[in-house]
Amino acid sequence: MSVFIEAVGFGIAAGAVIALGAVGFTVQFGISNVLNITYGALMTLAAYLGYALLGVGVAVWAALAVAAAGIALASAGLNRLLIAPLRRRGTGFVGVVIVTVAAGIIIQYCIVAIAGPDTVSYGQQAGSTVRAAGLVLTTSQLIIIGLTVAAMLALHLLLTRTQLGRAMRATSANPVVARSCGIRTERIIDVTWLISGALCGAAGVALAITTVTFDFTLGPIFLIYRIAAAVLGGIGQPYGAMLGGLVVGVGTQVAAAYTSPAYQDVYAFGLLILMLLIRPRGLLAAGTASARRLAG
Amino acid sequence: MLVYLGTDLLAAWGLNLEFGVAGVANFAYIVLVAAGAYLYAVFTLGPPAAMGGFQQYIIGARLPVAVAVALAALICGGLGCLIGVTGLKRLRADYQAMVMLVISILATTIIGADTALFNGNAGLSLIPSPLASVDPAHRGWYYVAVVGAVCAAGYLVLCRFTTGPFGRVLRAVREDEDAAIAVGKNVVGLRLAVQAVGGVYAGLSGALLAGFIGGWSPSAWEYVETLALLTAIIVGGLGNDAGVLLGVVIVPVLILQGVQFLPQIKSAPQLAGDLGWIILGLLTIAFVFARPQGLIPERRPRLGVPGVPADAGAPPARLPGGAESDVPAQAGGPVQAERPVQAERPAQAVEPAQPGGPAQAGGAAQPGGPAQAGGAARPGGPAQAGGAAPAGTLAPAVGTGPAGLAPIIAGRPPILSVDGLVRRYGGVRAVDGASFTAVAGGITGLIGPNGAGKSTVLGLVSGFVRPDAGRITFDGRDVAALPAHRRARLGIVRTFQLPREFRALTTIENLLVAAPGQRGESAAGVAAGRWLWRRDEDELAEAARGLLRLFGMAEAADERAGRLSGGQKRMLEVMRALMAGPRLLLLDEPMAGLAPALAERLEAACRQLAGAGMSILLVEHELGVVERLCETVVVMAQGKLISTGRMAELRTRKEVQDAYVVG
Numbered sequence: 026m027s028v029f030i031e032a033v034g035f036g037i038a039a040g041a042v043i044a045l046g047a048v049g050f051t052v053q054f055g056i057s058n059v060l061n062i063t064y065g066a067l068m069t070l071a072a073y074l075g076y077a078l079l080g081v082g083v084a085v086w087a088a089l090a091v092a093a094a095g096i097a098l099a100s101a102g103l104n105r106l107l108i109a110p111l112r113r114r115g116t117g118f119v120g121v122v123i124v125t126v127a128a129g130i131i132i133q134y135c136i137v138a139i140a141g142p143d144t145v146s147y148g149q150q151a152g153s154t155v156r157a158a159g160l161v162l163t164t165s166q167l168i169i170i171g172l173t174v175a176a177m178l179a180l181h182l183l184l185t186r187t188q189l190g191r192a193m194r195a196t197s198a199n200p201v202v203a204r205s206c207g208i209r210t211e212r213i214i215d216v217t218w219l220i221s222g223a224l225c226g227a228a229g230v231a232l233a234i235t236t237v238t239f240d241f242t243l244g245p246i247f248l249i250y251r252i253a254a255a256v257l258g259g260i261g262q263p264y265g266a267m268l269g270g271l272v273v274g275v276g277t278q279v280a281a282a283y284t285s286p287a288y289q290d291v292y293a294f295g296l297l298i299l300m301l302l303i304r305p306r307g308l309l310a311a312g313t314a315s316a317r318r319l320a321g
Numbered sequence: 322m323l324v325y326l327g328t329d330l331l332a333a334w335g336l337n338l339e340f341g342v343a344g345v346a347n348f349a350y351i352v353l354v355a356a357g358a359y360l361y362a363v364f365t366l367g368p369p370a371a372m373g374g375f376q377q378y379i380i381g382a383r384l385p386v387a388v389a390v391a392l393a394a395l396i397c398g399g400l401g402c403l404i405g406v407t408g409l410k411r412l413r414a415d416y417q418a419m420v421m422l423v424i425s426i427l428a429t430t431i432i433g434a435d436t437a438l439f440n441g442n443a444g445l446s447l448i449p450s451p452l453a454s455v456d457p458a459h460r461g462w463y464y465v466a467v468v469g470a471v472c473a474a475g476y477l478v479l480c481r482f483t484t485g486p487f488g489r490v491l492r493a494v495r496e497d498e499d500a501a502i503a504v505g506k507n508v509v510g511l512r513l514a515v516q517a518v519g520g521v522y523a524g525l526s527g528a529l530l531a532g533f534i535g536g537w538s539p540s541a542w543e544y545v546e547t548l549a550l551l552t553a554i555i556v557g558g559l560g561n562d563a564g565v566l567l568g569v570v571i572v573p574v575l576i577l578q579g580v581q582f583l584p585q586i587k588s589a590p591q592l593a594g595d596l597g598w599i600i601l602g603l604l605t606i607a608f609v610f611a612r613p614q615g616l617i618p619e620r621r622p623r624l625g626v627p628g629v630p631a632d633a634g635a636p637p638a639r640l641p642g643g644a645e646s647d648v649p650a651q652a653g654g655p656v657q658a659e660r661p662v663q664a665e666r667p668a669q670a671v672e673p674a675q676p677g678g679p680a681q682a683g684g685a686a687q688p689g690g691p692a693q694a695g696g697a698a699r700p701g702g703p704a705q706a707g708g709a710a711p712a713g714t715l716a717p718a719v720g721t722g723p724a725g726l727a728p729i730i731a732g733r734p735p736i737l738s739v740d741g742l743v744r745r746y747g748g749v750r751a752v753d754g755a756s757f758t759a760v761a762g763g764i765t766g767l768i769g770p771n772g773a774g775k776s777t778v779l780g781l782v783s784g785f786v787r788p789d790a791g792r793i794t795f796d797g798r799d800v801a802a803l804p805a806h807r808r809a810r811l812g813i814v815r816t817f818q819l820p821r822e823f824r825a826l827t828t829i830e831n832l833l834v835a836a837p838g839q840r841g842e843s844a845a846g847v848a849a850g851r852w853l854w855r856r857d858e859d860e861l862a863e864a865a866r867g868l869l870r871l872f873g874m875a876e877a878a879d880e881r882a883g884r885l886s887g888g889q890k891r892m893l894e895v896m897r898a899l900m901a902g903p904r905l906l907l908l909d910e911p912m913a914g915l916a917p918a919l920a921e922r923l924e925a926a927c928r929q930l931a932g933a934g935m936s937i938l939l940v941e942h943e944l945g946v947v948e949r950l951c952e953t954v955v956v957m958a959q960g961k962l963i964s965t966g967r968m969a970e971l972r973t974r975k976e977v978q979d980a981y982v983v984g
Contacts, residue, residue, distance in 0.1 A: 060418055107606065116609060119346045122418050123551055124609050126348075130545055131602035134595040245426055245544070252419050260416070290430045294423055301416060 032282035033275055034160035040274020041166075041173035042231045046247065047254035047266040048180065049224030055261025056197045056217040059108055060122050064225055065244030065251075066129035066136075067103075071096045071229025072243050073140055079147055085234065086168070093226035100222025101215055103128065109211065129244075137241045144240040147233055169231045176224060177267050183220075184263065193217060197261065249290050250277070253297040272296075322578055324461075327468035328530040329573045333553045333565050334479050335522025340551065341560035341619075342483050343515040344495025348421035348547050349404055352428040353520050355542035356400055357393045357527025362448045362537045364389035378445060386449070386532065394524035401520020405513045425544035432539040445537040464533055471529065475522065478848070479562055482518060486833070486841035486854055489826065491515060492560070493834040496823035503783065503817070504835035504901040505809030514844040545598065549573050552605045558615030567616055576600050621827055623879050736761040736905050736936045737782065737813075742791035744777050751777040753960035755791075759905065759953075764927060764937040766951035766968065768944065770981055773957040775940045776818060779907050782938070783815040784808040795905065810837060812904030816911060820890035822897075824883030828874065831882050831893055832865040833858075835900035861900075868896050873922065888919045895923065905936045912943045924950060944968065956980065 050064050071092040078088035107128060111121055155162050162170075184190035195203040196213045204210045232247060233239050254273045258265020273293055281289040332354050339345045367383045384392070404424065450460065482488060494501045494508050502508055531537050549572060557568020580597035608615065735758035744752040752774040759765040767775050780786035782793055784805030793801045800808050809815075823831050839861070840846045841854025869875045872892045877885060882893060891911060898906055908927070912920045920943075927950055931937055941947050947954055948968035956964040956971060958980035964971055971977045 062422065111610065114610075116613065119344075119418065120609050120613065122346065123548075123555070124606050126422075126548055127552070127602040127605035127609075130548055131599050133545075134598040134602070138592055138595040138599070246430070248426060249423050252423055256416070256419070288431075290427055294427050297420070297423060301420065 028282050029279065031161055032279040034162050035282075036275030036278035037160075037271065038162060038166040038170060038235060038274070039278055040271040041170040042228055042235055042270075043247075043250045043254050043274050044267050044270025045169075045173045045176060045224055045231060046228035046251045047258070047270045048177065048263050049221035049228065050251055051255040051258065051261055051266040052180070052224075052263050053217055053221035054255070055263070056193055057104070057108075057214045058118075058200075059104075059112075059125070060118070061108075062122060062125040062248075063103060063129040063132065064125075064221075065248045066132035067096050067099060067222065067225050067244070068229035068232065068247060069136060069239075069241055069244035070099070070132055071226040072233035072239055073136055073145075073241075074226075075230040075233055076140075076145055076147060085147065085165075085230075089172075089227055089230040089234075092230045093223045096226025096229065097219045097222035100225060101219040104215060104218040109214070133241055133244070140241070142241065144238045146238045165234055169235065172227065172231070176227065177263075180220070180263060189213075189216065246290070249293045249297070250274075253293045253300075256297055257300050322574060323465045324468050324530070324533045325578060326569060326574050327465070327472045328526045328533075329550070329553070330472055330566060330569045331475050331522050331529070332526035333550045333557075333569050333573075334475060334562060335519040335526070336547075336550045337554045337560065337562065337565045338479065338482055338491075338522070339515055339519040341554050341558075341565070342488055342495065343491040343512065345405070345512055345515060346418050346421065347404065347516065347519065348418060348544065349424040349428070350519070350523060350550065351542050351544060351547040352425055353397045353401055353404070353523035354527040354530075354546075355428070355432075355539070357397045357524030358531035358537050358542075359445070359527070360393035360396055360524065361389050361528035361531045362445045364392055365449045365532075366445070390525065390528045390532070393528040394521045397524025397527070398517040398521040401516040401518075401523065402513050404520075405516035422544065425547060429539055429543055448531055448535045448537060450532055450535060468529055468533075471525065475525070476562065479522075481847050481850065482844070483560070483562055485847055485851065486839045486858065487844060487847035489830055489834055490839075490842050492826055493823045493831075496825055497821045499785065500817065500821040500823065500897075501834070502785070502805045503809060503815050503821075504897060505806050505814070505837055506834075507806050518844060548605065549577060549601060552601050552608075555605060555608050555613075555615055558617040558619065559613075560619040561615065561617050564615050564617030572601060572604065576604070619825065621879065621881065622830065734761055735759060736796055737938065738794045739778070739782065740792040740794070742778065742781055742793070743789045744774075744781055744786055745789050750960045752781065752788075755957065755960070755962050757955045757962055757965065759936055759938050761936050762931065762934045763953070764931045764939055764951045766947040766954035767938060767940045767957065768942070768947055768954060769957035769963075772959070773980075774960040775957055776909055777960075778957070779815055779909050779938070779940055783813055783907055785815070809901060812902065813907065814898045814901045814903035814905070815907035816894045816898050816909055818909040818913070820887070820894045822882035822885065822890050822893050824881065826882055827879050828882050828885065828889075828893060829862065829865050829869065829878040831897050832868060832900045833861050835897045836861045836864075837902050865900060868899060872896055872926070888915050891915055892919065892923065895926070899930075903935065905938060906930070908937060908939045908941070910940055910942060912941055912946055920946070 046064075046068060050061070053059065053061055053064070074092045074095055075085070075088040078091055079085060083091070107124065108121060111124060116124075153164055155164060155167060182190075184194060192203070192208045192213050193216070195206070195208055196210045196217075200210050203213075229244070232243065236243070250273055254269035255266050257269030257272055258267070273296060276296060277289045277292045280292045332350070336347065336350045339347045339350065363378050364384045365386060366378065404421070450464075483491075490501070490506055491511060494506065494511055498508050553568035553572040554565055555568070556571055557566065558564025577594075577597045580593040580600070737759040738756075739758070740756045742752050742755045743750065755774070755778060757765075757767075767778065769775050777786055781788050781791075784800070784803060784807070788801060791801070792799060795808070795811060795813055798811070800811065800813070803811075823834065826834065839854065840857055841851075846853055866875065866878065869878050872895075874889060874892055874896075877889060882890070885893060891914070895908070895911060898908075911923055911927075915923065924946055927937060927939070931950075939947065939951060951968060953965065954968045954971055955962060956977050963976045963980055964974055966974075
């Protein structure tokens with residue numbers, strides 16, 4: 026039983042990181058309709074940025090904040106310089122995916138070229154542990170969970186309570202109509218990439234803190250979890266991704282605790298495939314999505 | 322390096338078939354190449370213990386090399402199919418792309434973690450070379466010869482797949498999946514076939530490479546390698562096998578291998594490799610930006626109408642054997658030019674209100690009868706009957722209850738009957754218990770205000786929308802459970818409200834794709850060779866040309882469909898449906914946005930088709946057209962049937978007026 030509870034505790038911590046990454050990813054996809062494979066590489070970049078900042082004596086949480094800001098800018102820049110011009114030219118969905126894969130590989134190999142292929146570590150002490158209701162969590166895990174909750178709450182308020190959030194949701198639902206209603210959709214998409222970039226950067230550093238050691242493949246490996254969480258929640262749906270992150274985190278940790286940790290990725294993948302087969306529109310999906318087929 | 326070129330080429334060709342031709346973005350392709358290499362290794366290696374026991378793997382069959390290569394290729398074909406199964410649920414392209422990527426990354430992880438099966442990250446070594454008997458000093462060149470021979474054979478086989486009817490239908494699927502389904506193409510089956518063939522090429526490539534290197538390491542097959550192949554295809558030319566050859570020379574060979582010859586930096590020996598990948602990424606982006614069609618673009622076949630200039634913007638068309646037509650764009654113009662007797666009539670004679678009068682278009686638009694399309698055989702009797710539709714044969718239904726709505730037409734059984742159809746979207750009942758019939762050999766109108774559920778009914782009947790309840794009987798057979806493409810093959814063929822042409826295909830290719838039962842359209846048929854389908858193809862092309870003349874679009878035959886005008890695309894939509902051999906044609910607002918001249922031509926064609934015995938279910942907002950064409954008209958409002966009868970009577974009925982006024 027204690028194995029189970031401990032696994033749940035780890036699962037929640039892992040789920041928080043996954044949710045952080047998955048929400049950014051899914052919001053970006055939902056609003057700009059770009060399947061951005063560069064996202065993983067940007068997470069790796071954030072982790073290395075954090076590593077570099079730690080190296081010059083910046084505190085770890087400050088490094089996280091700086092990395093989040095830096096990646097937010099990089100993400101918005103990527104959209105402005107690469108993705109938006111492509112879409113203006115009418116490049117198809119898969120064409121844009123290929124470009125993001127290419128951009129991801131450029132970033133990844135730039136990182137290798139500069140930082141080298143070896144694994145690195147933040148070398149942080151895990152800090153004191155906190156026990157509550159059988160759960161054992163380190164303070165840094167607790168901070169990450171708190172950070173995720175705060176980020177999710179902020180995103181929720183942004184999307185539901187502000188004019189900007191309404192414009193973002195309108196752009197997501199129908200960019201053409203949104204544009205003709207006077208919403209500057211290009212600006213909205215810029216903002217979306219900025220926000221998702223910040224979440225991506227934060228998730229990258231948080232992931233580096235929780236995994237202890239990492240190398241340049243950090244982002245691509247994490248992709249499985251991120252996509253599993255996003256699909257679980259119904260891609261493009263931020264609340265779904267929050268829930269999905271938690272389910273994937275707890276599910277894989279518990280499964281790994283009872284079998285072999287080596288297959289943790291496989292469980293995440295199994296969950297993903299299962300989901301695609303039985304409920305491809307996600308846990309929270311409403312019937313409305315299928316209405317899109319009506320127009321045919 | 323030539324061996325690398327050859328094996329990369331095989332892999333790139335396979336991927337080009339999947340991605341370039343069929344549009345399946347298989348990001349997991351490299352996994353298949355890796356599997357081919359692994360399978361070759363374990364088939365040729367002896368049992369693990371006998372090989373010194375320092376590496377673990379399965380099978381260890383010590384098979385002859387040729388058998389091992391063939392087996393590896395075949396199994397990879399199967400694996401390709403397995404990956405293709407992810408598309409079975411008709412996942413959206415975004416989901417598919419994600420699943421493929423995840424499979425690819427996951428495969429590396431599993432292989433690295435599983436030592437019993439794959440010997441972990443260490444990989445396998447001491448794999449027997451296929452040319453063990455040859456003097457090692459010359460082995461390299463022999464190997465080049467072997468790989469070259471395989472490539473040449475691979476190219477010849479591949480050409481059969483990418484050109485001809487099979488390649489054409491794949492391109493159609495790539496351009497618009499739903500439109501391909503609407504003309505009866507089994508999209509899932511085609512994708513699986515393509516992924517099987519692609520898998521065979523991947524397996525072949527992997528096996529040959531493993532045999533050459535003598536080792537197998539999981540790190541050589543990371544997902545980024547798929548990008549290398551994709552880049553090669555994009556640079557060379559999507560869908561063009563010769564272009565891919567060029568692309569492979571440039572990308573994997575010149576760049577990824579070439580960087581190894583750069584001056585090495587001692588402190589960071591891997592830097593050159595990194596640089597290669599960075600260049601590759603930049604190249605991909607540059608090409609998608611500046612030249613998405615690649616260095617050597619996909620070819621555009623010329624099958625157009627002889628004697629007619631193929632390019633748009635060419636001078637007015639002159640049709641073969643006919644009088645010169647001064648106004649080819651005008652309704653009836655070119656068509657009448659074919660029959661000099663009729664050409665004497667002024668063009669305005671094509672007056673739609675005049676029932677049975679103009680006897681437009683010399684040719685029978687009878688689908689499936691290619692020989693008639695030339696313009697000679699005109700179905701005399703029925704053509705006129707369709708237009709005239711004497712009121713005496715029609716016993717208009719009375720009453721508005723569902724039971725009373727079925728029109729009873731003397732001597733003509735319904736070809737379609739729909740009973741209690743329900744379709745909900747969330748809480749909205751788009752179609753709410755609709756029941757009606759469509760007569761055989763007549764035009765049934767389906768009208769109603771916007772949002773009445775007309776298009777949904779068409780979707781339900783054609784199989785694009787699944788009903789929540791209700792029965793759909795076509796020609797005495799319950800078709801409600803059949804997938805859309807099967808219904809299309811039975812003869813229920815739909816058009817789309819917004820034209821959905823296969824953009825990159827030429828106009829005439831759009832028509833050829835739609836023809837049912839082509840022998841050259843299956844993977845097996847096309848592999849057999851050209852002799853099997855050549856005659857089919859010629860006949861179909863003749864039929865398609867006839868149809869193009871009939872609709873006055875002969876001059877646009879070789880134009881890419883994406884470049885047609887809006888009206889031409891609509892015409893194409895109808896022509897394509899006709900090529901699919903419909904028995905019940907479902908037209909979804911065919912007149913919307915059509916210039917009057919074109920609308921008249923289309924109306925005339927509809928009348929003639931019905932006269933020739935075709936059944937048509939017409940959804941249309943233009944009530945004048947409905948009144949002139951349809952014997953029976955079904956009125957829908959808010960998902961329900963509210964009335965049925967002849968248009969003239971319907972106009973006087975209160976419930977119909979209310980529905981249109983109130984909405």
